[in-house]
Amino acid sequence: MSVLVYTESESGKFKKAAFEVASYAKEVANMLGTTVTAVSINADNSNELGDYGVDKVLEIKNDKLSAFNAKAYADSIKQAAEKEDAKVVVISSSADSKFLASILAVYLTAGYASNVVALPESTSPFAVKRTAFTNKAFSITEISTDIKVIGLSNNAFGLREVSGSATAESFEPSLSEDDFAVEVVSVDKATDKVSIADAEVVVSGGRGLKGPENWSMIEDLAEVLGAATACSKPVSDMGWRPHSEHVGQTGKPVASNLYIAVGISGAIQHLAGINSSKVKVVINNDPEAPFFKAADYGIVGDAFEVVPQLIEKLKEFKANNA
Amino acid sequence: MKILVCISHVPDTTSKINFTESDTKFDTNGVQFVINPNDEFGLTRAMWFKEKQGASVDVVNVGGAETEATLRKALAIGADTAIRINTEATDGFYVAKQLAKVVQDGSYDLVIAGRESIDYNGGMVPGMLAALTGASFINTCIGLEVAGDTATAIREIDGGKETSTAKLPLIIGGQKGLVEESDLRIPNMRGIMMARKKPLNVIEPIESDQGTKTIKFEKPAPKGEVTLVSPDNVGELVTLLHNEAKAI
Numbered sequence: 001m002s003v004l005v006y007t008e009s010e011s012g013k014f015k016k017a018a019f020e021v022a023s024y025a026k027e028v029a030n031m032l033g034t035t036v037t038a039v040s041i042n043a044d045n046s047n048e049l050g051d052y053g054v055d056k057v058l059e060i061k062n063d064k065l066s067a068f069n070a071k072a073y074a075d076s077i078k079q080a081a082e083k084e085d086a087k088v089v090v091i092s093s094s095a096d097s098k099f100l101a102s103i104l105a106v107y108l109t110a111g112y113a114s115n116v117v118a119l120p121e122s123t124s125p126f127a128v129k130r131t132a133f134t135n136k137a138f139s140i141t142e143i144s145t146d147i148k149v150i151g152l153s154n155n156a157f158g159l160r161e162v163s164g165s166a167t168a169e170s171f172e173p174s175l176s177e178d179d180f181a182v183e184v185v186s187v188d189k190a191t192d193k194v195s196i197a198d199a200e201v202v203v204s205g206g207r208g209l210k211g212p213e214n215w216s217m218i219e220d221l222a223e224v225l226g227a228a229t230a231c232s233k234p235v236s237d238m239g240w241r242p243h244s245e246h247v248g249q250t251g252k253p254v255a256s257n258l259y260i261a262v263g264i265s266g267a268i269q270h271l272a273g274i275n276s277s278k279v280k281v282v283i284n285n286d287p288e289a290p291f292f293k294a295a296d297y298g299i300v301g302d303a304f305e306v307v308p309q310l311i312e313k314l315k316e317f318k319a320n321n322a
Numbered sequence: 323m324k325i326l327v328c329i330s331h332v333p334d335t336t337s338k339i340n341f342t343e344s345d346t347k348f349d350t351n352g353v354q355f356v357i358n359p360n361d362e363f364g365l366t367r368a369m370w371f372k373e374k375q376g377a378s379v380d381v382v383n384v385g386g387a388e389t390e391a392t393l394r395k396a397l398a399i400g401a402d403t404a405i406r407i408n409t410e411a412t413d414g415f416y417v418a419k420q421l422a423k424v425v426q427d428g429s430y431d432l433v434i435a436g437r438e439s440i441d442y443n444g445g446m447v448p449g450m451l452a453a454l455t456g457a458s459f460i461n462t463c464i465g466l467e468v469a470g471d472t473a474t475a476i477r478e479i480d481g482g483k484e485t486s487t488a489k490l491p492l493i494i495g496g497q498k499g500l501v502e503e504s505d506l507r508i509p510n511m512r513g514i515m516m517a518r519k520k521p522l523n524v525i526e527p528i529e530s531d532q533g534t535k536t537i538k539f540e541k542p543a544p545k546g547e548v549t550l551v552s553p554d555n556v557g558e559l560v561t562l563l564h565n566e567a568k569a570i
Binding site: 107142201246252306321 | 567
């Protein structure tokens with residue numbers, strides 16, 4: 001038996017989330033006294049996974065899997081899990097992983113806990129801590145099946161480098177036509193921008209920005225921080241920014257290390273979506289804005305004066321710490 | 323086209339979250355329940371299919387009698403028939419098994435579920451339902467058209483969107499984007515009156531295992547006070563983020 005981890009990649013390169021789930025899988029394997037096997041799909045440089053505790057990599061190279069396909073990916077990972085006799089399977093919380101995980105759980109007759117934020121509290125019974133009620137509570141969840149699938153929340157565990165090396169072997173799952181019943185016809189993706197899901201830092205703007213013409217300020221702040229840009233619901237509803245940038249309960253969830261809200265009052269629906277971010281900063285001219293109760297750091301002031309200064313100070317900081 | 327919309331009965335976003343029975347049960351005392359927001363976007367899209375393409379729309383929920391008000395609201399919005407599976411929704415797999423039976427018995431062409439409920443946030447029921455029934459599946463769906471036996475769906479991906487096609491039967495995990503907030507419908511008096519006469523069928527659950535169970539709930543540690551930085555000293559924020567929060 002081993003712990004299996006699905007290490008996601010994009011254009012052949014492992015995502016940061018892949019190293020995070022590998023780090024997590026390594027700790028779980030230590031708890032269980034076993035090893036970590038990763039399964040990768042069309043990824044290069046498997047040896048990188050060794051730095052995060054992976055012992056063996058099953059490399060799948062298949063042109064038919066070049067576009068993400070939930071069923072085909074789930075079927076592939078299922079076959080890898082069976083080959084390795086894996087009792088625990090760890091996956092990330094990316095849009096793709098969340099898509100395939102529930103299918104994988106059924107294929108493996110496995111109990112599945114998503115949004116897991118910490119190492120198992122115990123392995124017998126197998127209990128993990130996950131978020132519930134839109135980050136307003138945690139559930140200590142027991143997974144009672146023989147095989148367990150864990151969906152790890154992004155940025156919840158971090159990276160843990162170890163000195164190790166991974167051996168690679170090629171793996172060819174047998175896929176059926178049914179796996180490809182959903183056909184991708186087009187992908188529209190901004191490749192030059194950090195996505196909200198992958199970002200360490202997210203800079204988000206609200207109605208306080210007064211209009212779409214002022215957005216360059218948010219973009220400049222994001223650029224100096226290497227951050228993704230996001231917005232509140234009213235901003236996307238008014239069409240100032242695309243819906244894909246809307247974060248909050250009905251928008252995208254954010255679990256970044258640093259979340260900076262500019263001109264966002266902090267409605268409960270907004271906070272619900274960003275609460276799992278580690279450090280929250282708010283800049284707002286209204287000291288009564290509810291966001292100040294949720295934030296770690298705040299500046300009560302005019303965003304149009306504060307943000308340009310913040311950009312300057314960050315540039316100085318970067319120059320001094322380069 | 324036969325559409326089934328899965329409806330979760332969830333506490334309103336503004337509800338206080340508390341637990342009882344030694345932190346093992348959600349405290350429903352004084353809590354207002356609503357249709358899960360992600361499901362409501364799906365239900366509204368289903369109404370579009372009903373009105374423009376003559377689809378029939380049933381709604382289903384797994385839960386006790388206390389959830390019927392939520393199903394009646396879905397009927398008032400325009401669904402034709404409601405089904406309540408009379409059992410407590412304890413685990414995603416258990417719920418998916420119950421729903422799979424309804425989907426198969428009813429030969430539905432399209433099943434619309436929300437990408438996740440806002441109470442347990444598992445986000446697992448739609449995918450499990452697809453795996454159990456063998457139907458095609460599109461998650462985080464923000465656009466859906468059906469022509470004949472083929473659906474074209476847009477899904478939100480990290481950093482963009484993706485368009486794909488699939489043959490019916492199809493199950494989607496939907497969200498905002500299927501329709502916009504401004505498209506959501508508040509039931510009118512006529513809808514509410516009609517909903518009282520529409521069938522709400524209660525069926526008993528089937529035997530099923532469950533993969534997980536909550537041992538207990540915990541609330542996050544109370545958050546400390548915000549550290550305020552003067553707008554005249556913005557550099558201080560950079561220092562704090564670096565030295566104290568270690569976020570940059």
